Amino acid sequence: MNNEITGAEIVLKSLAEQGVEVVFGYPGGAVLPIYDTLFKQNSIKHVLVRQEGGAIHAAEGYARSTGKTGVVLVTSGPGATNVVTGLTDAMMDSVPIVCITGQVPQHLIGSDAFQECDTTGITRPCTKHNYLVKDVNKLSSVFHEAFTIAQNGRPGPVLIDIPKDVQFASGTYEEKNKIIIPSHRLFEPSPDFEKNKIEEAVELISKAKKPIFYIGGGCINSGPRASKLVREFINMVGSPVTMTLMGLGVVGSSDKNSLGMLGMHGMYEANMAMHECDVMINIGARFDDRVTGRLDAFSPNSKKIHIDIDESNINKTINVDVPIIGDVKQVVEKMISIWKEKKYKIDTDSLKLWWDKINKWKEIDCLSYNNEGKQIKPQYAVQRLYELTKNTKTFVTTEVGQHQMWAAQFYKFEEPNRWLTSGGLGTMGYGFPAAIGAQVGHPDALVVDIAGDASILMNIQEMSTAVQYRLPVKIFILNNEYMGMVRQWQELLHGGRYSESYTDSLPDFVKLAESYKAVGLRAKTTEELDDVITEMIETKNTVIADIWVTKEENCFPMIQSGSAHNEMMLSKDQKQDKKSAEKGKILV
Amino acid sequence: MNKSVYASPDQVSETKRHILTVLVDNEPGVLARVIGMFSGRGYNIDSLNVAEVSNDENISRITIVTHGTSEVVSQIEKQLLRIVPVHSVTNLDQEGSSVEAEVALVYIYISDTNKKKVYQLCDLYRARKIENENNTTIFEIAGASERVNRFIKEINEITKVEIVRSGPVAISSIKKNEEE
Numbered sequence: 174m175n176n177e178i179t180g181a182e183i184v185l186k187s188l189a190e191q192g193v194e195v196v197f198g199y200p201g202g203a204v205l206p207i208y209d210t211l212f213k214q215n216s217i218k219h220v221l222v223r224q225e226g227g228a229i230h231a232a233e234g235y236a237r238s239t240g241k242t243g244v245v246l247v248t249s250g251p252g253a254t255n256v257v258t259g260l261t262d263a264m265m266d267s268v269p270i271v272c273i274t275g276q277v278p279q280h281l282i283g284s285d286a287f288q289e290c291d292t293t294g295i296t297r298p299c300t301k302h303n304y305l306v307k308d309v310n311k312l313s314s315v316f317h318e319a320f321t322i323a324q325n326g327r328p329g330p331v332l333i334d335i336p337k338d339v340q341f342a343s344g345t346y347e348e349k350n351k352i353i354i355p356s357h358r359l360f361e362p363s364p365d366f367e368k369n370k371i372e373e374a375v376e377l378i379s380k381a382k383k384p385i386f387y388i389g390g391g392c393i394n395s396g397p398r399a400s401k402l403v404r405e406f407i408n409m410v411g412s413p414v415t416m417t418l419m420g421l422g423v424v425g426s427s428d429k430n431s432l433g434m435l436g437m438h439g440m441y442e443a444n445m446a447m448h449e450c451d452v453m454i455n456i457g458a459r460f461d462d463r464v465t466g467r468l469d470a471f472s473p474n475s476k477k478i479h480i481d482i483d484e485s486n487i488n489k490t491i492n493v494d495v496p497i498i499g500d501v502k503q504v505v506e507k508m509i510s511i512w513k514e515k516k517y518k519i520d521t522d523s524l525k526l527w528w529d530k531i532n533k534w535k536e537i538d539c540l541s542y543n544n545e546g547k548q549i550k551p552q553y554a555v556q557r558l559y560e561l562t563k564n565t566k567t568f569v570t571t572e573v574g575q576h577q578m579w580a581a582q583f584y585k586f587e588e589p590n591r592w593l594t595s596g597g598l599g600t601m602g603y604g605f606p607a608a609i610g611a612q613v614g615h616p617d618a619l620v621v622d623i624a625g626d627a628s629i630l631m632n633i634q635e636m637s638t639a640v641q642y643r644l645p646v647k648i649f650i651l652n653n654e655y656m657g658m659v660r661q662w663q664e665l666l667h668g669g670r671y672s673e674s675y676t677d678s679l680p681d682f683v684k685l686a687e688s689y690k691a692v693g694l695r696a697k698t699t700e701e702l703d704d705v706i707t708e709m710i711e712t713k714n715t716v717i718a719d720i721w722v723t724k725e726e727n728c729f730p731m732i733q734s735g736s737a738h739n740e741m742m743l744s745k746d747q748k749q750d751k752k753s754a755e756k757g758k759i760l761v
Numbered sequence: 762m763n764k765s766v767y768a769s770p771d772q773v774s775e776t777k778r779h780i781l782t783v784l785v786d787n788e789p790g791v792l793a794r795v796i797g798m799f800s801g802r803g804y805n806i807d808s809l810n811v812a813e814v815s816n817d818e819n820i821s822r823i824t825i826v827t828h829g830t831s832e833v834v835s836q837i838e839k840q841l842l843r844i845v846p847v848h849s850v851t852n853l854d855q856e857g858s859s860v861e862a863e864v865a866l867v868y869i870y871i872s873d874t875n876k877k878k879v880y881q882l883c884d885l886y887r888a889r890k891i892e893n894e895n896n897t898t899i900f901e902i903a904g905a906s907e908r909v910n911r912f913i914k915e916i917n918e919i920t921k922v923e924i925v926r927s928g929p930v931a932i933s934s935i936k937k938n939e940e941e
Contacts, residue, residue: 297794298801302845305789322845355786357848485839488832 177343180309180335181206184273187316189216190349193244195235195613196220197228201248202288203275206340208246220613220642223634225252227606229259230632233268234607237593238568239614240396242323245272250288253334254295258600261299263330265597266419267394269323270330271316272300278338279307292334301329307336309344317352326360327483328394360482367497371504374454374478374495375511381452382523383530384412387435387464390419390596391457391482393589395501400589402505403456404428409512410519413531415443417458418581419596426585432531436464437732438578441539441741442531444730447472448738449530455479457501460491461597462760470737480504539730539743540582547698551576551651551722554702555583555623558649561706567619568611570594572604572628575657575728580623602631605648609635612644619647619710626652627676636689639715647709648717650682653724661727665745666758682719691715734760774830778807780853780861780931781838783823786846787813794844795823804837805829808928820848824930853931861931864903866891867916868923871898875920882919886912905929 178186184207188196195218200208211219222228225247232243243263247256253274263270277286293305302322304315312335319331378384386407392399400423407414407430414424415435424431435443444466447453453475458464460479465471468490477493479486480501487496497504511517542552555576569584570593571577577594586592593611595603608622622629629650639646651657659674683693692714696705702720709718731742735757785791792811799806807826814822827837834852841850853859867888871879879898883890888902902912906929916922 293790294793297790297797303790358786358845483843485836485843487839489836 177345179206179210180312180340180342180344181210183309183312183344183346184316184335184340185210185214185217186346187313188244191242191316191320193217193242196244196246197222197231197235197610198246199223199225199228199248199252201252201275203249203277203337204246204252204273204340205275206337207273207275207335219246220609221638222606222609223637224632225255226258226602227609227632227635227638229256229263229270229272230600230603230606231610231613231635231638232270232272233259233263233266233603234570234593234610235614236268236270236610237393237607238590238611240590241614242269242271242320243610245270247272248275248288249277249292250290252288253290253292257295257299258598260296260330260332262595262598262600262603264299264301266390266595267328268330269328271319271323272330272332274332274334275340276305276334276336279336280338282336292332296332299330300332303332303334305334305336306339309339309342312339312344313347314352317347317349318354318358321354321359327391362499362503366499367504368507370495370497371507372511374497375508375515375517377452377476377478377495378410378412378454378508379512379515379517379519381412382520383446383449383451383527384410384519384524385446385450385453386410386412386414387447387453387455387458388414388416388420388423389456389458390417391459391480392420392423392501393457395457395482397589399457399500399502399505400424402502402509406505406509406512409509411521411524412454412519413446413528415439415447417461417464417596418594420458421581421592422586422589425587427587434581435738436461437466437734438582438728438730439464439732440582441537441730441743442534444732444738444741445534446531450475453477455481455493456505457481459483459486460489462490465491466732466740467735467737470739472738537743539741542726542729547700548723549696549699549702549720551579551653551720551726552583553699554649554651554696554720554722555579557702558621558623558706559584561703562619562621562710565619565710566615566617567591567621568593568608568615570604570608570611570620570622572622572624572631573599573601574625574628574659575653575661575726576623576625576628576651578658578728579651584623601628605629605632605646606635606638608646608648609639609642609644612639612646613642620645621647621649624648624650625657626650626654626679626682627656630680633685636686636691636715636717640689640691644715645713646715648715649709650717650719651722652679652682652719653722653726654679655724657726658728660725664725664727665733682717686715686717689715691717693717693719695719695721697721733757774832776828776830777834777854778826778828779834780859780929781825781827781834781841782851782853782931783825783841784848785821785823785844786848787819787821788846791821791844791846792823794846795825795841798840798844799825799827799837802840804833808926810928810930824928826929851933853933858934859931860934861906861929862904863906863909863927863929864901865909865913865924865926867900867902867913869898869900869916870921872920878919879916882912882915888912
């Protein structure tokens with residue numbers, strides 16, 4: 174037939190029809206036909222990373238900062254196994270990704286061929302869905318279904334494994350609108366979904382005396398409109414609101430109702446309010462263990478409303494009173510209209526008492542730290558970074574560890590999709606490639622990776638990528654020469670035995686930047702800090718800013734594992750009782 | 762609820778056996794997805810059965826016997842529903858009345874001394890002898906798992922046997938609207 178094209182051409186055509194503008198990838202034997210087709214076209218840009226792990230984090234950063242689906246293209250065997258961490262990360266944080274992997278030709282599958290691995294087998298638990306495409310004529314329908322599944326319901330990564338012979342074979346292309354995806358493969362709420370539950374929830378909120386909204390990453394995944402509606406509803410109720418690590422930015426940090434982040438390193442007032450509230454409204458969060466602390470002491474006297482698009486999150490760890498399965502923007506929109514229709518109003522006297530109590534907790538000033546001396550405190554570095562970037566459109570990514578928590582505590586986010594961090598999986602090495610992806614999606618914005626000296630080395634090879642594509646990503650290293658969070662736990666729980674948490678022989682980060690033809694800057698004292706930050710922002714090139722911070726600073730406040738929200742440690746001097754510390758030690 | 766170290770102590774319901782019937786698209790890897798969910802999240806599979814039930818629509822029915830508290834089993838059901846090719850999950854115990862059956866094939870070592878007893882017992886349980894080319898004594902018994910258990914226990918007391926069991930399959934016995 175004349176209208177037949179090759180499998181590789183079908184791949185590119187599918188991507189183009191899906192509106193894909195950029196692919197992050199790395200070539201290899203089993204994807205050469207696709208790379209050959211890529212060479213012959215101009216509509217899709219390819220970003221060549223330096224290790225496949227960088228490609229998938231870059232795609233995550235691109236997806237989370239733009240709201241589009243991130244696309245990854247890697248080869249078979251090691252190409253595929255190198256993306257496993259990123260797939261798991263995207264699965265945990267619900268990031269829409271389509272990952273294309275090459276596979277050895279079908280007649281070699283199962284023969285332990287060169288660069289062969291059971292990609293669909295390996296990635297089955299860390300993808301929302303995956304495919305091994307054996308028939309070239311099914312390739313386009315698989316692609317269109319994959320994009321839909323990646324974005325639909327609770328988003329997630331989808332992998333398509335394509336044997337090399339299928340890439341060479343000829344077949345017909347089917348357009349997106351000709352593909353019918355059976356409804357059981359998707360999440361499709363009925364028009365009248367959860368009506369009674371939503372009414373029940375709104376009535377419960379209207380009668381609350383001590384309400385709190387507990388906002389998660391689901392609000393961001395639901396799109397910018399969800400954040401708008403959530404803000405509107407919270408304002409109507411006049412309730413305090415706290416956000417998870419993934420939910421930062423849904424409600425602006427400067428919003429009068431915001432108590433900031435909750436959880437293990439969250440705000441004292443946020444955790445206390447969670448503990449003492451009488452109605453909790455969880456929107457798009459999943460009662461993660463970093464948030465709840467000890468389950469049997471979690472918010473003991475509250476009625477709990479839980480809005481989630483994924484039913485398996487309901488009653489998984491915390492039993493709730495009013496579960497609502499649905500998309501945040503749809504549910505909250507209904508809540509607002511019911512609130513208006515029934516002319517609900519919360520009891521202002523009790524609400525005032527509640528706010529008085531919260532304001533008392535705020536007075537504790539849980540983020541305060543000793544900022545004496547010329548040495549830069551890591552908290553101060555993040556504060557200055559915020560002050561000097563707050564009037565610029567800025568995206569902040571992080572690696573994982575103490576710097577991540579300080580960034581979450583001290584950088585103030587006013588909008589959704591500006592904060593990209595690995596929450597569920599806690600992947601060191603996420604932040605830099607994610608910043609590359611965010612910069613590709615927003616060429617004119619300022620993108621800063623707040624990093625630690627240990628994390629940044631996990632994907633430092635991507636310096637080469639950033640420089641090649643002239644991506645002016647800023648790496649802001651809080652350099653304390655330790656794996657800070659590991660050291661902190663060793664100090665608090667393991668008698669100060671700093672087993673393998675000190676990094677000897679760190680590179681000279683300034684020279685490292687220069688060797689990649691990027692710019693390296695360094696601040697050793699508080700006096701140098703502002704100048705370095707300003708120069709970093711103004712430099713139109715990739716920058717590593719090596720910020721020397723005090724070495725043994727701890728991240729507080731802290732709810733130690735196995736403790737409850739009302740058992741926060743505010744400083745090192747406040748020792749936890751030994752028994753619960755011992756119990757908490759076995760937890761992560 | 763998950764058996765996490767953060768587990769809340771207020772789990773009150775007792776551990777019970779549940780039969781789940783799962784309708785899935787009959788596509789490669791679907792069984793691996795289902796059993797992978799069980800092993801990955803630390804749930805139990807007591808027995809598992811899978812076969813295509815509808816040729817035209819390419820649908821298979823997986824019958825899984827598991828045990829757990831009602832919280833655990835409800836979490837299993839929800840996790841199964843997240844799997845893309847899964848159509849539906851039914852907990853047959855929750856539905857109240859269902860019919861279950863399984864098949865066992867039993868190779869019985871027969872001698873002159875136990876022959877009479879063996880055949881008597883097989884008659885009693887309506888175990889059917891299966892004719893085969895090698896003329897060995899293989900019996901087939903079908904029915905509820907408890908009945909099969911009793912038969913196996915009694916035949917074991919008489920002689921040496923080799924057993925293979927299918928594990929139960931089950932179907933709801935409640936009349937559905939469309940059939941009325």
